[in-house]
Amino acid sequence: MRDLRIIIPLLLAVLLAAGLPVLYGLLPGQKSVPPRIVLPAGEKACVMPADYMRENHMALLSEWRDAVVRAGDRTPVMAGGKTYAKSLSGTCLKCHAKKSAFCDRCHASLGAAPACWDCHYFPEEVAHGAE
Amino acid sequence: MELNRRDLLKRAFRTGLALFGGAAAFEVVRGELLADDGRNAQVRHFAMAVDLPLCLAAVSCSDCVTACHKGHNVPSIPDKKREIKWIWKEPFDQAFPGEAHEYTRQDLKGKEVMALCNHCDNPPCVRVCPTGATWRREDGIVMMDMHRCIGCRYCMAACPYGSRSFNWSDPARVLPVKAANPEYPRRTKGVVEKCSFCDELVDTGKLPLCVGACKAGALVFGDLNDAGSVVRKALAGRYAIRRKPSLGTGPNVYYLV
Numbered sequence: 281m282r283d284l285r286i287i288i289p290l291l292l293a294v295l296l297a298a299g300l301p302v303l304y305g306l307l308p309g310q311k312s313v314p315p316r317i318v319l320p321a322g323e324k325a326c327v328m329p330a331d332y333m334r335e336n337h338m339a340l341l342s343e344w345r346d347a348v349v350r351a352g353d354r355t356p357v358m359a360g361g362k363t364y365a366k367s368l369s370g371t372c373l374k375c376h377a378k379k380s381a382f383c384d385r386c387h388a389s390l391g392a393a394p395a396c397w398d399c400h401y402f403p404e405e406v407a408h409g410a411e
Numbered sequence: 412m413e414l415n416r417r418d419l420l421k422r423a424f425r426t427g428l429a430l431f432g433g434a435a436a437f438e439v440v441r442g443e444l445l446a447d448d449g450r451n452a453q454v455r456h457f458a459m460a461v462d463l464p465l466c467l468a469a470v471s472c473s474d475c476v477t478a479c480h481k482g483h484n485v486p487s488i489p490d491k492k493r494e495i496k497w498i499w500k501e502p503f504d505q506a507f508p509g510e511a512h513e514y515t516r517q518d519l520k521g522k523e524v525m526a527l528c529n530h531c532d533n534p535p536c537v538r539v540c541p542t543g544a545t546w547r548r549e550d551g552i553v554m555m556d557m558h559r560c561i562g563c564r565y566c567m568a569a570c571p572y573g574s575r576s577f578n579w580s581d582p583a584r585v586l587p588v589k590a591a592n593p594e595y596p597r598r599t600k601g602v603v604e605k606c607s608f609c610d611e612l613v614d615t616g617k618l619p620l621c622v623g624a625c626k627a628g629a630l631v632f633g634d635l636n637d638a639g640s641v642v643r644k645a646l647a648g649r650y651a652i653r654r655k656p657s658l659g660t661g662p663n664v665y666y667l668v
Contacts, residue, residue, distance in 0.1 A: 349554070349556050350546075350556060352548060352550075352554075352610065352614055354614050369593065369594065369596075395599070398599040399557060399596040399597050399598055399599050400596045401588070401593035401596065401597070403593075405588055406588060406591075406593045409591070410589055
């Protein structure tokens, strides 16, 4: 029992350290700013609702990739009375032509670094290369 | 119920026979049903025929190489150890080591013939790929999935035709965006690439780029399972050889001689 003098302060210190993220959030100050993305002008609808796309665009892209590359299934996707080819550069980037104002904004803020652009060309890069 | 040793053994034997015999019988029947004699009219079997005399008559022509490499963003790297090639020229005696001899026909001897991935029926590259990044499609195209390639180069060691190339450096460094075809992806450092029989075109009913680019009409592409296809007609009318058929890979690029 005579060690309580050491144990209790140490325990409090550990609890404080563990709870630091929560305490930090309770501090007054500026909240983190959500990324502002620029939606393509003139286009109203995507292949899926925005809510779904926000959370699951990577799953959708993987699905398309597997269908086209692995299964050779290039049947277009129907959405809102329109057909879309299952293609990143051929469909997605045709509307979202500014990767830097759309994809990159969220990815940068979340620290996500998808490897898509190692191989797939994006319009800004192509325009820049043509100069 | 009294169960003696003898009955137990009998019963165990009968149960075993029923289980394993049934499973074996099922395998046999299923095997019969699935047996692919390669002549299933529902499934296409893509192949190419190269008309060698016609091709060799156009001595310095390399339109097919240019069209393919431009369309697929294949960088041109002069260093032989690092070069990337999907379709290329190979000296006859190296392409056909079993066919060439001292008295090979003059029009073939020492001449460079077009070589590309043979899209084998029994592709050794597919057998060795540890990630399933390369596989044989039902229609015979031996595909590459760059997303899954880990760059181990087993497939390069396995391919007896040298049809595969490794990206030792980022191809973007030697392939300016200006010269690229943005509709087709480039590759990244550390993956293996090769001819895909232009699956992206063939899937939409078009001909491969090399076939379309050949002004001499020396390249013929089609479905082996369709008796009326151009490739079957070409094979029916002419004597054709294949590269290293004795290896049992079942190459699907035929050379009309």
